[in-house]
Amino acid sequence: MRLIFPAPASADDLDDDALVARYAPDRSRQTVRVNFAASLDGAVEVGGFSEPLSGPADKRVFKILRQHCDALLVGAGTVRNEGYHAVTLDPARRAWREAHGLAPYPVPAIVSASLALDPRADILARAPVRPIVFTHDGAPADRRAALADVADVVSCGVATVDLGVALAQLRSRGLPHVLSEGGPHLFGGLVAADLVDELCLTYSPQLAGAGAERIVAGPVPAAPLGMRLVHALFAEDSLITMYARAR
Numbered sequence: 001m002r003l004i005f006p007a008p009a010s011a012d013d014l015d016d017d018a019l020v021a022r023y024a025p026d027r028s029r030q031t032v033r034v035n036f037a038a039s040l041d042g043a044v045e046v047g048g049f050s051e052p053l054s055g056p057a058d059k060r061v062f063k064i065l066r067q068h069c070d071a072l073l074v075g076a077g078t079v080r081n082e083g084y085h086a087v088t089l090d091p092a093r094r095a096w097r098e099a100h101g102l103a104p105y106p107v108p109a110i111v112s113a114s115l116a117l118d119p120r121a122d123i124l125a126r127a128p129v130r131p132i133v134f135t136h137d138g139a140p141a142d143r144r145a146a147l148a149d150v151a152d153v154v155s156c157g158v159a160t161v162d163l164g165v166a167l168a169q170l171r172s173r174g175l176p177h178v179l180s181e182g183g184p185h186l187f188g189g190l191v192a193a194d195l196v197d198e199l200c201l202t203y204s205p206q207l208a209g210a211g212a213e214r215i216v217a218g219p220v221p222a223a224p225l226g227m228r229l230v231h232a233l234f235a236e237d238s239l240i241t242m243y244a245r246a247r
């Protein structure tokens, strides 16, 4: 993996330590970082899944992003569609976190209006730390009760989920660095409310063709949000980029 922007001091491949340092978040305030992979023609999935868009280099960064985060925010659609597993980290990454004053595991936080989530799903039932489910007051009471056995079910609005309130909840729980792994509707909600600080976007070297969604769906923001390039890595014909909100 080689750094191409900003201009590299050398053309050497970046080792894991260098990548971990490059992706270190600003911990002086809450940061919301979103991670996606897309095909060159903008598809967010191939055959319904993100896996075909992710090669070894993207997977390496994916793990480093998880290594840094306090909370892992994901939409219920992605959980259901991808059969999300419990968020685990290998022992070396857990040790790194503890040595840097972080909890061994990030807290999984799922956003769902319908609460159509199976409490026996791996991400909930086998989570090493108690997950959070963000919903609203009008969500079905029976589903709320079933999920309360395995997660903190938190209302963030009367009839809809206010993502700003959900992020404030994470802040108040001492979880400042939020990584969102999508999907498109959750990202669309975050963009519409201008709640995104960083986007880590991998351009997968393939043309998926028509049919798939983009990385963003749902509500439309009042105006496009400006972003600035933080870095671009090159590996396996993929561009692995990080952009930050230009405020």
Ligand SMILES: NC(=O)c1ccc[n+]([C@@H]2O[C@H](COP(=O)([O-])OP(=O)(O)OC[C@H]3O[C@@H](n4cnc5c(N)ncnc54)[C@H](OP(=O)(O)O)[C@@H]3O)[C@@H](O)[C@H]2O)c1
Pocket (backbone or CB within 6 Å): 035, 036, 037, 038, 043, 044, 045, 048, 049, 050, 053, 074, 075, 076, 077, 078, 079, 081, 082, 111, 112, 113, 114, 115, 116, 160, 161, 163, 181, 182, 183, 184, 185, 186, 187, 189, 217
């Ligand atoms: N390429 C990638 O990096 C990547 C990453 C993630 C996902 N994906 C792909 O994206 C597809 C899934 O797309 P998606 O848009 O359905 O994913 P999503 O955003 O994870 O899920 C949408 C669902 O999440 C809940 N949700 C999201 N935002 C909400 C909000 N603001 N308020 C209330 N509920 C909210 C709702 O759940 P309820 O229906 O339960 O109310 C909604 O129906 C899959 O094919 C997946 O493979 C790709």
